[in-house]
Amino acid sequence: MAKVLRWDVMVGVLLVAVFAGGSFTSPGFATIGNLSFALGDLGEIALIALTMTMLVVAAEVDLSVASVLGLSSALVGALWDGGMAIETIIPLVVLVGALCGLVNGLLVTKLGLPSLAVTIGTLALYRGLAYVVLGDKAVAQFPREFTALAVDDVPGTFIPYPVALFVLLAVVVAIVLHATGFGRSLFAIGAQEQAAFFAGIRVKRIKLLLFVLSGTVAAFAGVVFTLRYGSARADNGMGIELAVIAAVLLGGVDFDGGKGTLGGVIAGVLLIGLLRNLLMLNDVSTEIQSIVTGLLLIISVLTPRLITALKPALSRRRTSTDQVGPESALKGSP
Amino acid sequence: MSGPPTLALANVSKSFGAVRALRDVSLELFPGEAHALAGENGAGKSTLVKTLAGVHRPDSGQVLLGGEPVTFAGPADAQQAGVAVIYQEPTLFPDLSVAENIFMGRQPRTSLGRIDRKAMHAQARRLFERLGVTLDPEQPARGLSIADQQLVEIAKAISRDARVLVMDEPTAALSGNEVARLFSVVEALREQGCAILFISHRLDEIFSLCQRVTTLRDGAWIASEPVEGLTHDDLIRRMVGRDLDALYPKQDTTAGEVALQVERLTREGYFTDVSFQVRRGEIVALAGLVGAGRSEVARAVFGIDRWDAGSVTVAGRPLPAGSPTAAMGAGLALVPEDRRQQGLVMELSIERNIGLTGLRSLRRGVTISRAAERDRARDWALRLQLKFGRLSDGVGVLSGGNQQKVVLAKWLATEPSVLIVDEPTRGIDVGTKAEVHRLLSELAGQGIAVLMISSDLPEVLGMADRVLVMHEGRLTAEISRAEATEESVMSAATGRAA
Ligand SMILES: Nc1ncnc2c1ncn2[C@@H]1O[C@H](COP(=O)(O)OP(=O)(O)OP(=O)(O)O)[C@@H](O)[C@H]1O
Ligand SMILES: [Mg+2]
Numbered sequence A: 001m002a003k004v005l006r007w008d009v010m011v012g013v014l015l016v017a018v019f020a021g022g023s024f025t026s027p028g029f030a031t032i033g034n035l036s037f038a039l040g041d042l043g044e045i046a047l048i049a050l051t052m053t054m055l056v057v058a059a060e061v062d063l064s065v066a067s068v069l070g071l072s073s074a075l076v077g078a079l080w081d082g083g084m085a086i087e088t089i090i091p092l093v094v095l096v097g098a099l100c101g102l103v104n105g106l107l108v109t110k111l112g113l114p115s116l117a118v119t120i121g122t123l124a125l126y127r128g129l130a131y132v133v134l135g136d137k138a139v140a141q142f143p144r145e146f147t148a149l150a151v152d153d154v155p156g157t158f159i160p161y162p163v164a165l166f167v168l169l170a171v172v173v174a175i176v177l178h179a180t181g182f183g184r185s186l187f188a189i190g191a192q193e194q195a196a197f198f199a200g201i202r203v204k205r206i207k208l209l210l211f212v213l214s215g216t217v218a219a220f221a222g223v224v225f226t227l228r229y230g231s232a233r234a235d236n237g238m239g240i241e242l243a244v245i246a247a248v249l250l251g252g253v254d255f256d257g258g259k260g261t262l263g264g265v266i267a268g269v270l271l272i273g274l275l276r277n278l279l280m281l282n283d284v285s286t287e288i289q290s291i292v293t294g295l296l297l298i299i300s301v302l303t304p305r306l307i308t309a310l311k312p313a314l315s316r317r318r319t320s321t322d323q324v325g326p327e328s329a330l331k332g333s334p
Numbered sequence B: 001m002s003g004p005p006t007l008a009l010a011n012v013s014k015s016f017g018a019v020r021a022l023r024d025v026s027l028e029l030f031p032g033e034a035h036a037l038a039g040e041n042g043a044g045k046s047t048l049v050k051t052l053a054g055v056h057r058p059d060s061g062q063v064l065l066g067g068e069p070v071t072f073a074g075p076a077d078a079q080q081a082g083v084a085v086i087y088q089e090p091t092l093f094p095d096l097s098v099a100e101n102i103f104m105g106r107q108p109r110t111s112l113g114r115i116d117r118k119a120m121h122a123q124a125r126r127l128f129e130r131l132g133v134t135l136d137p138e139q140p141a142r143g144l145s146i147a148d149q150q151l152v153e154i155a156k157a158i159s160r161d162a163r164v165l166v167m168d169e170p171t172a173a174l175s176g177n178e179v180a181r182l183f184s185v186v187e188a189l190r191e192q193g194c195a196i197l198f199i200s201h202r203l204d205e206i207f208s209l210c211q212r213v214t215t216l217r218d219g220a221w222i223a224s225e226p227v228e229g230l231t232h233d234d235l236i237r238r239m240v241g242r243d244l245d246a247l248y249p250k251q252d253t254t255a256g257e258v259a260l261q262v263e264r265l266t267r268e269g270y271f272t273d274v275s276f277q278v279r280r281g282e283i284v285a286l287a288g289l290v291g292a293g294r295s296e297v298a299r300a301v302f303g304i305d306r307w308d309a310g311s312v313t314v315a316g317r318p319l320p321a322g323s324p325t326a327a328m329g330a331g332l333a334l335v336p337e338d339r340r341q342q343g344l345v346m347e348l349s350i351e352r353n354i355g356l357t358g359l360r361s362l363r364r365g366v367t368i369s370r371a372a373e374r375d376r377a378r379d380w381a382l383r384l385q386l387k388f389g390r391l392s393d394g395v396g397v398l399s400g401g402n403q404q405k406v407v408l409a410k411w412l413a414t415e416p417s418v419l420i421v422d423e424p425t426r427g428i429d430v431g432t433k434a435e436v437h438r439l440l441s442e443l444a445g446q447g448i449a450v451l452m453i454s455s456d457l458p459e460v461l462g463m464a465d466r467v468l469v470m471h472e473g474r475l476t477a478e479i480s481r482a483e484a485t486e487e488s489v490m491s492a493a494t495g496r497a498a
Helices: A007-025 A032-057 A065-081 A086-109 A115-134 A144-151 A161-179 A181-191 A193-198 A203-229 A240-250 A262-281 A286-319 A326-330 B045-052 B075-080 B098-102 B117-131 B146-158 B176-191 B203-209 B232-240 B294-302 B324-329 B339-343 B350-358 B370-383 B400-412 B430-445 B457-463 B486-493
Strands: B007-016 B019-029 B034-038 B060-065 B068-070 B083-086 B164-168 B195-199 B212-217 B220-226 B258-267 B271-279 B283-288 B309-314 B332-335 B418-422 B449-453 B466-471 B474-480
Touching (some): A032 A065, A032 A181, A065 A086, A065 A203, A065 A240, A086 A203, A144 A161, A144 A203, A161 A181, A181 B350, A193 A203, A193 B339, A240 A262, A240 A286, B019 B034, B019 B045, B019 B060, B034 B176, B034 B232, B045 B083, B045 B164, B045 B195, B075 B083, B098 B117, B117 B146, B117 B176, B146 B164, B164 B176, B176 B195, B176 B203, B176 B486, B195 B203, B203 B232, B212 B232, B220 B232, B258 B294, B258 B449, B271 B294, B271 B309, B271 B449, B271 B466, B271 B474, B283 B294, B283 B457, B283 B486, B294 B324, B294 B418, B294 B449, B332 B400, B339 B400, B350 B370, B350 B400, B370 B400, B400 B418, B400 B430, B418 B430, B430 B457, B457 B486, B466 B486, B474 B486
Parallel strands (some): B019 B220, B034 B212, B083 B164, B164 B195, B283 B449, B283 B466, B332 B418, B418 B449
Antiparallel strands (some): B007 B019, B060 B068, B258 B271, B258 B309
16 A cells, blocks of 8 residues: 555656646647657756755755756857857856855855755846846857757657756666665755764765756756757746756655655656646646646645655554554654 | 552553554553563563553553543643653754743743743743753753753653653663652652653662562563562563573773873863873773763764864874764764764664665675665674564664664674764663673774763673763763772762862
8 A cells, every 4th residue: 555655656647647638638749749849848847856856855955946047048148149169158157057056055064054045045146147147138049050959859769869868867866866875875864964974974065066066957957948949048947946846846855855766756857847738738828837836836745744644544444553643743853 | 559540551452563562461550659661672661651641542452540441642632631751762842942842832921921931941940950950941952962851851741740750761861860869859759649650771770769560571561560579680580581691791801002092172161171092992981970071072082073172093093173974984983872863864774774884885886785785784683683673664663772773783883993882772671781781892802992971880880991980071080990889980970079
C-alpha cells in the first residue's frame, strides 16, 4: 500500500493521465511536432529544476533564478549590440550568473540569512540590473547558426538540442544526488544540518557551491532562452521560478529538505510542461496559466501532508496497527 | 497500599508492525509510591510510558484511572487527568524561552488577560531554585545542553501539580548533585501522595528512590516486587535473564606517547585556560557538574566551536580551530551528547547514518558502494549488539539506547586515534554498558587515546586511568586512578577542594 501512495509514482500516473486526456481532447497535442516543441519550450525550466532540486533537498531555495535568467538575456543583448562576438559573450554571461549565485550563497552561509528572504531580495535586484543593462529595448538579429542550436533537433531525432543537454545533465545530477557522497551529504544537511556538521560534512562550503551552480545554470538557461526566441529582453523568463519550484515540489521533494528523488522531479517537470502546452493549444490566457501553476504549487505541498495524515487512518481500518500515527504527536520537538 | 491504584495498566499489548513492544503487561501505581520500571534497551519501557501518557493506544488491554477504565485520546487527555510525563527525549520548542516552554498553554495571566511575563519568570525561577539549578528562564531553549533541556522538562512536569509523575530516564544526562536535588523534590511530591513511575539504567538510583520495581524483558512482564531485599544482581538477572560479569572491566595499559595535547584553551564565557594531555592507551575522564564546561571543551577540541586562545595538538601536529573535517582528518572522533540533534539524522536509515562519517572511504570510483556501506553498518551493528529490524529502517524507530549504539558505531567505524565520548552510555542498559566499557577498554588497549565525559560517577571511577575535574569553566583537579574516590571527585567538582 505504501508503494501505491508513493508521491513520485502518483505523479507518474498523473502524467500518463494528462497525456491520454490531452490526446483525446486536443487533436494537435499528441503529434511528434507538438511534443518536440513542448519539450523544447520546457528547456529552461527543466535545466533550472535540476539545480533547484539539489538546493531544496539541502533545505535551501533560490527564488532569484528567473531574474538571473533575465539579467543574462539582457547582457547577451547589450554585448551583442556592442559588437562583441557571441563566443565571448556566452562564457562571460555564464560567469556573471555564477557571481550572482555566489552573492546569494555568501549572504546565506556567511551571514546566516534565510535563503528564502535573501533570494526574494536578489530576485528584485537582479531583475532591476537587467533593466539597467538593456532598458526596455529588445535586441534581435542573432546569427542563424546560433539560434539554430537552441531550436533545432539533434540530427536524425526529434529531440531539440537543449533537451538533449538536459537529458545529459539530468543523468549527471541523478548520479550525484543518489549515488555519491556529495548527494548523501545533501540529504543529511536537509534533514538535520547540525548532525551533518558534527559528522564532518562541510555544510557551508557545500551550500555555497549549490548557489553558485544554481546561478550558473540559470544564466546558461538565459542564453538558451534568448537564442530560442531570437530576442534578448530584460523581462525574459519573468516568473518562471514558480514553475520550476512547482515542478520540484510536484516531483515529491520536501520543501523542508531531506527528501526527494530526481526521477520524481523529472516527472514533475514533464507534467508542468504538458499542462502548459495543453493550455496554450486551447488558447487559454496567460492569467489562467498562472492560476494553474499556482494551484499546482499549493496542491503539491498539500497532498503529501494529507497523505501522511490519512495513512494511519487508512491502515488502521485494514490492519488495526498504527506505524506512523500517534508518534507524530511528539514531533515538533527541537 | 489501600484503595485503588491511581493509575494502572491491565494486560496491555502494543505492536509496531512485526515488533511486539509490549505483551500482556500489567502495572499498578499507588498514591505515595515511587515505582521503578527496569529493563534492557528496547524492552518496551518507553512504549509503556507513551501508553500511560495517551500517545499510544493499546492494541489490547486497558488503562485504568482510579480503578476505572479510561481511553486517552491523546497526551492532552492524560495531562487533564493529572498525569505529567517527562519523555526520554526532550520535546522543547527551540524558539520559545525556557519559561514559555515550562508554562506552555497555562501561562499566568494579568487581570487584562495578557500573559504575565514577570510572574511567569518568577515562577520559573522558584522551580529552578527547588531543583537547585541556575538556569535563566528568559533564554531561548535552542542551544541548551541536553542536561539543561532535561532539567527544563523536569521543571515543567513538577510544576503541574500532577497526581502521577512519569519520568523516562530523567537522570541520564545529570550528574550526582542534580540527581540528589531531583530526588529530594520527587520525595516531597511522593509524600504529598503523588504516584511516581521512574525509569533509569543506573541501578543505584532505583534502589535509593523507589519502593517497588517492575521489570520488563522483550516486551513481557517479568516481575513486580518490593525493592527492599533485592540485590543489584537479582535485578540484573530479571532484566537480562542471566548473570552478568564484572561491570567495569578497564584493563591496565601502559600509556604511550601523547596523542592529544590541549594547551591553555580558552573560549570566552565557556571555559578558561584548560590544559591537559591524553596518551595513547589511556582513558581520561572529564568529570564535573552539569554546566561546568566539559562538553564545551570537547566541542572546541573537535572543531565544532572556535576557541579564542590556546592550542590543540594531535600526535604532534597543531589542529586548526573550528573545523570538524580537519579534526576527523587528524584522527579525532567525537560522540556528541545530543543524539537527536547532533549524533543522528533521524530521517535517515541505520546504514546511512553509520555511513555518514565514511563518505570518502565508501567511495568506489565516484559513487558510493552500497555494499560497502551495508557491510560497514552490519559489522558495527553486530559488534555493538544493536537490536534492529533491518539496516534500511529509519533510525528514529529504534529505542533510545539502541540509537545511542548507532552513534557509537558511526564514530568507531572511522577508526579514530583519539576518541572523545560525551556521555557514551547515556540511556544504555547495564548489559550493553558493560559491553561499551569493554569496547572502550579494548580500544585503549589497541593504543587509542580516549577522553570520556561522564556524569556517571561509578563509570568514571571504574574506567578512568586519570580523572580531570572541571568546575565553572576551569580544570580544578587531576586525580590519579589510585586516588580517585567518590569524595575526591565530587569535592573538586563542587569547587570545595583546591
Ligand atoms: N514508533 C515505533 N515504530 C516501530 N517500532 C517501535 C516504535 N517505537 C518503539 N518501537 C520498538 O519497540 C521496542 C521497544 O521500544 P522502547 O522505546 O519502548 O524501548 P525502551 O525499553 O524504552 O528502551 P531504552 O532503554 O533503549 O529507551 C523496540 O524494539 C523499538 O524499536
Ligand atoms: Mg526508552
